Amino acid sequence: MFEEYFSDNAKQMRSSEIREFFKLTEKPEVISFAGGFPSKDCLPIDQVQEVNKRLLLEAEEEMLQYSPTEGQEDLRKYIVDFMAQKGIDVGVDNILVTSGSQQGLDLVSKIFINPGDKVITESPSYVGGLGAIRNYRGDILSIKVDNKGLRLDLLEAELERLTNNGQQIKFIYLVADFNNPTGLSLAVERREKLVELAEKYEFLILEDDPYSKLKYDGPERPAIKNFDKQGRVIYLGSFSKIFIPGIRVGWVVAAEEVIQKLILAKQSTDLCSNSMGQRLIAACGREGIIDNQIKKLCRLYRRRRDKTMESLNKYFPPEVNWTEPEGGFYTWVELPPYLNSKDLLFKAIEQNVAYVSGEAFSSSGQKQNAFRLSFSQPTLEEIEEGIYRLSEVIKTELNSFEARNQRCIK
Incomplete structure (x- = not known):
């Protein structure tokens, strides 16, 4: 009915x-x-219990009260340092704490997608990303991958076709490191080229990065965000895969103008993310537990x-x-x-x-x-x-x- x-x-x-x-x-x-x-x-159960018990004794009000929509400042400062480890220079005003990176996907889709807007994804792509785009009635165009990730030759051909038809994409969504579902990663030279294409064809890039820290051997690849000079790359991070998933803490890194709009979108969604979880993540991060x-x-x-x-x-x-x-x-x-x-x-x-x-x-x-x-x-x-x-x-x-x-x- x-x-x-x-x-x-x-x-x-x-x-x-x-x-x-x-x-x-x-x-x-x-x-x-x-x-x-x-x-x-x-799962680091003993360490989390110990830190959580201490924090409740030291800062029970901050642990149990609402947090600012943008996230607690100590956590955002930790994320600034976390991003600096990846060679990405941002300030606290470039960060929004989210209830997992899935919420980041939803909020970014909410503020950017009008019904019918064209969004490009990898094929195959993360099911949660496809769902977030569909929920706001984005028109998904898929580009094949090979063993070096997204096929940029096919992407550029599609962008050229759309341009010739007077059309434009809003953003491209991808998981560049150890992609869900393929496990493949976008080659470094393709990351830099992708940013150049975003500048040329004037679209945004939504980089979802839950897995890059889980590289088994050798140094991490630079993120797509590392090559971003114009603020076109919106970066999603998460503590779910690399620490503990149950407290649902992630973050968005973006230009300050984008963060302000995301804050407004989040206020009408859940007001703020888990206060206890934010305080716990910040403490575990500072103490080297993460x-x-x-x-x-x-x-x-x-x-x-x-x-x-x-x-x-x-x-x-x-x-x-x-x-x-x-x-x-x-x-x-x-x-x-x-x-x-x-x-x-x-x-x-x-x-x-x-x-x-x-x-x-x-x-x-x-x-x-x-x-x-x-x-x-x-x-x-x-x-x-x-x-x-x-x-x-x-x-x-x-x-x-x-x-x-x-x-x-x-």
Whole structure:
């Protein structure tokens, strides 16, 4: 009865396939590669309890009272220093604290997208980014990626086509480091070129960066924001993947004019982010707890990545390909084009193993022969067993297809 009352924006909203499948993977016997959750084996519970207890004794009013909409100043000062580690020079007035970077995605979409505005994303792209853009009725244009990230030759051709038709994009949204879902990263030379294209064709860049600190070996790549001279890059950060996700603290870095508009948008959304969480993050950051946690996570996820690659090579048939990430949580698996990963998923769940099908990460329902594996949560033993189970499901489907083909030939 409520359909006629829903707004046009609400009618655009879609349920995330990932969230739907969580219901199927909650059974303890299921080995799940579905959720992009930080490992439960490495949460800094004792340190967080100790810091939180001390802060409640030292500053109980600040912990329990509302915070400024833009965020507590001590946390924003810590974020200034955190960004300086990446070579990005900003001030506290360039920072808005958000309730996770997903809220940053929503707020940026809210202040920039009019219905019908064109927004470019990678293909495949983070499902939460696609959802935020759709919620404000943006017109999503997808550009393919290769093993160096977004294909800038295809992007430039699309920008030129739009320009010739008197059209323009509002912004491009991407995860440049250890992309969700592919695990791939945008090559450094492409980052610089992307900023040059933004200046030439006058669009903004929304850089979503939850994973860059989770590079297993060697120095981080410079962010796209490092090459930004005109303020065209809006940067989203998060403590969810690199520290603890439950307190929901992220941030936006942008030109002061943009931050002021985002503050207004946030005031009508939730007034302010979690005060206790902000104070806790700032204290843990200053005391080096976050940096130590990042080092632990990199060691843990490197081992799980290595076991994932080893198991894929050991069990998967040669018709299947996958990415080899240098950091983050994910690998992207591509089946032969005649197999459908969504159909395969139901058969995988019957074998008590789960993943997310590729269609969820496409704005147009493509990528039907691909799926995402998240190796952040399963143990080493579960990774090998889960990939073995998946391999058996895939081999059965390949054999079945081959048998059908033989019958058709006869």
